[in-house]
Amino acid sequence: MLLDSLNPAAVAAGADVGDAVRIDGVTLSRSDLVGAATSVAERVAGARQVAVLARPTAATVLAITGCLIAGVPVVPVPADVGAAERRHILTDSGAQAWLGDKPDDLGGIGHIPVRLHARSWHRYAEPSLDATALIIYTSGTTGLPKGVLVSRRAIAADIDMLAEAWQWTPADTLVHGLPLYHVHGLVLGLLGSLRIGNRFVHTGKPAPEAYAQAVGEYGGSLLFGVPTVWSRIVEDGSAARALAPARLLVSGSAALPVPVFDGLAALSGHRPVERYGSTESLITLSTRVDGERRPGSVGLPLNGVRTRLRSEDGAEVAHDGESIGRLYVSSPTLFDGYLNRPDATAEVLSDDGWYHTGDVATIDGDGMHRIVGRESVDLIKSGGFRIGAGEIETVLLGHEGVREAAVIGAPDDDLGQRIVAFVVGDAEPEALIEFVARELSVHKRPRVVRIVDSLPRNAMGKVLKKELTQWL
Ligand code: MLC
Ligand code: AMP
Numbered sequence: 367m368l369l370d371s372l373n374p375a376a377v378a379a380g381a382d383v384g385d386a387v388r389i390d391g392v393t394l395s396r397s398d399l400v401g402a403a404t405s406v407a408e409r410v411a412g413a414r415q416v417a418v419l420a421r422p423t424a425a426t427v428l429a430i431t432g433c434l435i436a437g438v439p440v441v442p443v444p445a446d447v448g449a450a451e452r453r454h455i456l457t458d459s460g461a462q463a464w465l466g467d468k469p470d471d472l473g474g475i476g477h478i479p480v481r482l483h484a485r486s487w488h489r490y491a492e493p494s495l496d497a498t499a500l501i502i503y504t505s506g507t508t509g510l511p512k513g514v515l516v517s518r519r520a521i522a523a524d525i526d527m528l529a530e531a532w533q534w535t536p537a538d539t540l541v542h543g544l545p546l547y548h549v550h551g552l553v554l555g556l557l558g559s560l561r562i563g564n565r566f567v568h569t570g571k572p573a574p575e576a577y578a579q580a581v582g583e584y585g586g587s588l589l590f591g592v593p594t595v596w597s598r599i600v601e602d603g604s605a606a607r608a609l610a611p612a613r614l615l616v617s618g619s620a621a622l623p624v625p626v627f628d629g630l631a632a633l634s635g636h637r638p639v640e641r642y643g644s645t646e647s648l649i650t651l652s653t654r655v656d657g658e659r660r661p662g663s664v665g666l667p668l669n670g671v672r673t674r675l676r677s678e679d680g681a682e683v684a685h686d687g688e689s690i691g692r693l694y695v696s697s698p699t700l701f702d703g704y705l706n707r708p709d710a711t712a713e714v715l716s717d718d719g720w721y722h723t724g725d726v727a728t729i730d731g732d733g734m735h736r737i738v739g740r741e742s743v744d745l746i747k748s749g750g751f752r753i754g755a756g757e758i759e760t761v762l763l764g765h766e767g768v769r770e771a772a773v774i775g776a777p778d779d780d781l782g783q784r785i786v787a788f789v790v791g792d793a794e795p796e797a798l799i800e801f802v803a804r805e806l807s808v809h810k811r812p813r814v815v816r817i818v819d820s821l822p823r824n825a826m827g828k829v830l831k832k833e834l835t836q837w838l
Contacts, residue, residue, distance in 0.1 A: 367492050368499065368518045369434060371536070371563030372400050374489060387559070388584065389568040392424035392482065399431060399560075401485035406432025406465070408486050409478050415439040415459060415501060416478070419447075419466030420547035422568050425480040427556065429465040430546070432480075434518075434557075437493030441501045441513070442547035446808035450761065454510050455503050458706060495519035501705055502548065504645040507744035508756035513705035514645045516553070523698040524648040525558045527668035531654045532614060532639060534588060536563035541586035543572030543595070549645050550619050550750065555590055564588070574598050574605030587613040592750030593622045594781055596638065600629035609634040614655060616641060619750035620782045621737055627661040640664050642737055645752075646714065647721050648699035651735050663734045671697040674720065675729055687730030690738050694720045743831050746775035748783050751809050755831075758787065758812065761805050767793025772821050772829040773812065776838050787812040788834055790820060 367373050371386070377396045387394040394402070410416050410433055418429045420442040433440045441459045443452065449471070455461075456473055463476045499518045503511040528534060540559050544551030546568075559566035567584050569576035572595040580586040589612055591599070596617055599605045606629065609615065615630060615638040622640050631637045642664035643649035651673070653665030667673050675683040675691035683691030696719050703711035714722045724745065728736045740747075744755040755773040762771035770790035775783030789798065795815035803811040822833040 368495075368522050369431065369557065369560040371560055372396060372403070372431070372435075374400055374487070385565055387424070387427055387556075387566045387568075389427060389566075390423045390570060394424060394427070399428070401487065402482060403428045403431035403435055404488055404490070405484035405486040406478075406480055407436035407438075407490060408488060410438045410463065410465075411436040411490070413438050413462045415441055415461050415498075416463045416465060417441040417443050417456060417459065417461035417475075419443045419445065419464070419469075420545065420552070421445040421466065422543070422546055422570055423466075424482055425466060426546055428482065429480045430552070430556070431560065433465075434499060435490050437490070437497055439498040439501055441503070442552060444547045444807050444809070445545060446803075448803060448805045448807050450805040451511070451807055451810075455513075458510070459501055459503075459513055493518060495522065498702065500553070502552075502645050505745070505752050505754035505757055506710070507742045507754055509754070510757060511754075512707055512710055515702040515705055516645075516648070517702055520648055520699045520701065521553055521557055522561065523670065524553065524668075525561045527670060527699070528554065528558065528641070528649060528652065529562055531652050531668055532588070532616065533655045534558070534562055534564070538562070538564040538588040538613065539567060539580075539585050540564050540588045540590065541567045541569060541577060541580040541584070542590040543569035543576055544590065544592065544750075548619075548751075549643065549648060550590065550592065553648060574602035578605040578608035581609055581612050585611075589615045591615070591617060592619040593617055593626060594620075594749045596622065596630060597626045597780060600626055600633060603633060606630060606633035609636065612636065614639060618642065618649065620747045622661075624661040637661075642735070644723060646701045647695050647697060647723065650695045650697050650699065658734070660734060663736050665735065666733050667695075667735075668697075671695060671699075673729065673735065675727060685729040685731060685733070687728055687734075687736075690726050690728055692741060693723045693725045693727040693735075693737075695723060696720050743774065746773075746783050746785060748775065748778070748785055749781045749809065753785060753810050757806065758785065758802055758810060761802055762787060762789060762798060764805075765791075765793055765798060765801050767791045768798070770821050772831065772834060774831050774834050776814075776835065778813075781813075784813040785811070786814045786816065786838065788816050788818050788821060788837070790818060793817075
């Protein structure tokens with residue numbers, strides 16, 4: 367089963383010891399989870415796909431679990447989604463119903479409430495491993511976000527590979543405070559826990575004191591965070607020291623700066639494990655619990671994963687730890703394509719199963735991988751969120767006070783990169799920040815808007831983004 371620990375027979379036979387999930391002040395046992403999620407399953411069964419507003423609540427956990435029990439693909443909707451992005455996700459995905467708090471405008475699709483105390487003990491046949499589990503919307507360099515088709519097989523394989531590398535067992539208590547609409551918080555954190563059978567504690571927000579409390583009060587042993595979370599924990603000092611009793615700290619979704627790695631080691635006594643992946647590939651590389659946890663390195667391919675390093679013209683790049691090449695991965699965890707976008711799928715996924723990650727990397731003689739950066743400056747990682755410069759520029763250009771717009775990711779000690787928009791026009795910067803937050807989502811808002819007289823362009827009229835970074 368995909369969610370192995372929720373096997374009704376095992377739960378009925380007494381595997382239901384202790385809490386399974388703690389989130390938003392609600393505690394769910396495995397029997398609560400099976401009963402209430404199966405009640406959701408009864409309401410969604412037969413739907414082609416449904417949208418779930420993925421706020422960090424028990425209702426979200428039950429909604430997603432229920433859909434997976436019924437074999438209905440879930441479209442997780444960002445908790446802070448704005449109007450235009452919501453419309454796009456609903457239209458493009460063809461979601462037939464909405465689960466979670468109801469927005470004003472659902473565009474005609476039905477709303478299915480999630481009841482925490484409802485129970486059903488109906489048994490559903492386990493869906494095929496080839497079936498789609500999740501359709502996760504993710505940004506590209508241009509255009510609107512695309513729906514990534516993630517199969518049940520990919521999720522099961524990824525969790526099993528990570529369990530092996532991290533010695534992750536039912537004895538763990540997994541803690542994080544990340545969003546439940548992306549791979550990190552949802553696939554690894556929540557679904558990983560429901561497959562492995564460990565206790566899952568969601569802290570609401572990934573604040574340093576919340577992580578410290580989850581270790582002290584709930585016995586958190588396996589802690590997940592994006593680099594911004596770890597950096598804030600190190601800055602806090604006392605929160606980092608409070609993590610000492612944990613078993614393993616794991617960082618991912620963006621590069622963990624070496625000083626943050628060193629800070630965690632000095633204050634908590636833990637050398638964190640760093641892993642690398644994406645929505646399209648799930649997690650493919652990681653340092654190992656029983657191997658070298660080298661600062662600045664994302665480690666080795668997980669069991670079953672192969673990688674290739676290629677130059678721009680497709681030639682093999684030496685594994686000497688210094689030569690930089692484009693990173694390709696082949697893995698049982700790869701996505702099945704972008705929904706409705708065979709063109710975009712063909713651009714990154716070859717017929718023989720290699721995914722072009724868009725990242726540039728080095729590999730050394732021991733097989734240790736280091737991510738150097740992205741091929742395109744137009745894909746920004748801010749606080750671990752992937753954000754396309756193009757989608758923000760398009761929204762800004764839809765504002766009446768904007769004539770031209772160019773967006774870049776500027777280096778930022780806290781967020782890795784912060785979104786900066788250069789705008790030609792007569793709008794107020796604050797109004798433009800609000801506009802993007804309202805239309806796309808709060809986490810895609812520029813942190814800075816600079817009104818300028820003109821943008822630097824080449825002879826073809828293309829904005830010179832490298833030059834813009836000099837204007838910061
Ligand atoms: C600010 N706020 C606004 C606003 N400006 N609200 C509305 N409109 C505006 N204009 C509010 C926010 O709603 C929020 O409120 C508060 O201000 C703080 O928001 P923020 O400043 O955006 O949060 P910040 O502290 O900067 O967030 C940092 C962070 C976040 C680390 C918590 O970036 C985060 O959760 N990152 C995780 C991303 C992630 O999981 N990525 C994984 C992708 S999968 P309030 O009250 O709600 O706090 C992947 C694969 C892999 O990459 O390898 O894992
Ligand atoms: P997303 O699709 O949101 O999961 O983003 C995937 C991208 O995040 C990857 O292509 C990388 O650019 C980046 N990423 C994930 N993990 C790491 C890491 N450990 N180090 C550097 N970049 C990472």
